[in-house]
Amino acid sequence: MKKDNELMFAPPIWTNAVGNYSDFVLSSKIKLTRNLQQFKFPDRATPSEKTKIFNFIAERFQYPTFLLDKLSPLDRERLVERHIAGPEFLKNMEGKGLGLWDKESFSVVINDEDHIKIQHIISGLNLGLAYKEINKVDNFIADLLPYSFSSQFGYLTASPTNIGTALRASICLHLPGLVHSEKLRKVLDKLSQLGFAVKTGCGGGLKTEGNFFEISNLATLGRKEEEIIESLEKTALEVIEYEKEARGILFKTARLQVEDKIWRAYGILKNANLLSLEEFVNLSSAVRLGIAMKILKDVDLKTINELLLCVKPAHIKTISGDTNSSTELDNRRAMYVKKILNKGC
Numbered sequence: 598m599k600k601d602n603e604l605m606f607a608p609p610i611w612t613n614a615v616g617n618y619s620d621f622v623l624s625s626k627i628k629l630t631r632n633l634q635q636f637k638f639p640d641r642a643t644p645s646e647k648t649k650i651f652n653f654i655a656e657r658f659q660y661p662t663f664l665l666d667k668l669s670p671l672d673r674e675r676l677v678e679r680h681i682a683g684p685e686f687l688k689n690m691e692g693k694g695l696g697l698w699d700k701e702s703f704s705v706v707i708n709d710e711d712h713i714k715i716q717h718i719i720s721g722l723n724l725g726l727a728y729k730e731i732n733k734v735d736n737f738i739a740d741l742l743p744y745s746f747s748s749q750f751g752y753l754t755a756s757p758t759n760i761g762t763a764l765r766a767s768i769c770l771h772l773p774g775l776v777h778s779e780k781l782r783k784v785l786d787k788l789s790q791l792g793f794a795v796k797t798g799c800g801g802g803l804k805t806e807g808n809f810f811e812i813s814n815l816a817t818l819g820r821k822e823e824e825i826i827e828s829l830e831k832t833a834l835e836v837i838e839y840e841k842e843a844r845g846i847l848f849k850t851a852r853l854q855v856e857d858k859i860w861r862a863y864g865i866l867k868n869a870n871l872l873s874l875e876e877f878v879n880l881s882s883a884v885r886l887g888i889a890m891k892i893l894k895d896v897d898l899k900t901i902n903e904l905l906l907c908v909k910p911a912h913i914k915t916i917s918g919d920t921n922s923s924t925e926l927d928n929r930r931a932m933y934v935k936k937i938l939n940k941g942c
Contacts, residue, residue: 608906609701614898616721620889621837623769624718627727629735630754630763631713632745638755639708647692647708654707657741662696674911682706710755724766724826761818766826768833769799773808773886774843784839807878859887867938872931877908
């Protein structure tokens with residue numbers, strides 16, 4: 598295990614912007630929920646029983662694992678900021694743990710709502726590849742640990758909504774064209790009718806949206822994994838086409854205003870002395886659009902992706918020292934962004 602101040606410090610590999618449609622899609626994610634046969638679900642287990650479950654898994658696991666309560670507070674906050682675990686995971690830490698490997702494209706969370714949650718995140722749009730790779734890991738773990746499985750219902754989980762394949766697939770999309778052309782509601786209504794869940798932002802403890810939207814499957818029971826993935830990816834491609842059209846109309850009807858907004862956003866990020874997280878996210882959305890439309894050429898998507906992660910509070914505190922002052926945190930964020938953007942790509 599790395600030292601606390603090194604853990605989860607370098608940007609994860611899924612921020613590299615090399616995936617398909619990376620100018621529209623930040624990431625594709627697959628989660629698999631699994632439970633073990635001979636143990637109670639974590640929400641019914643005592644702290645000592647959860648510790649026993651963790652040790653049982655860790656002793657048989659082939660990947661490095663560590664207990665949550667052994668991490669520093671900043672490390673635990675960065676788990677949330679890096680899309681590895683949700684805020685609820687940080688509560689009641691007894692027996693909870695995780696494993697990370699392959700530059701954080703893979704993670705395993707132990708003793709959250711269920712015994713095991715395997716997650717794989719990759720750059721851009723490619724749920725098929727993400728599933729192929731996580732399926733290998735799942736099969737490998739299944740040979741080491743006795744999964745709780747029903748021939749009638751599939752994988753048994755703490756939440757009835759996960760029973761069946763226990764697979765959650767999601768895609769994080771950047772949709773500024775649809776937002777500004779006021780066509781987003783129509784698209785979101787269609788997605789809801791098709792049975793997909795849509796939420797603003799893309800997790801990671803980010804309360805501001807930045808024109809990001811996460812689309813995911815709702816049903817897991819009675820559908821094959823490949824069917825879920827194919828349906829979601831096909832739908833994402835349709836949304837991308839709507840976004841392309843909206844961007845085209847936006848630039849055709851208001852090009853000067855859009856370009857002005859992009860250049861102003863880029864100028865503020867390169868020169869500001871104070872930046873709140875919300876301000877950075879909203880300004881970086883305009884910069885991301887400028888990169889995708891080839892208006893900005895001295896910054897790339899990889900840099901913006903990495904900044905979107907590294908400017909979050911726990912990351913900035915790790916980089917430049919802990920502080921309880923919001924003004925000082927905003928100043929450190931601005932200085933960090935200024936340093937990265939002014940050195941060039």
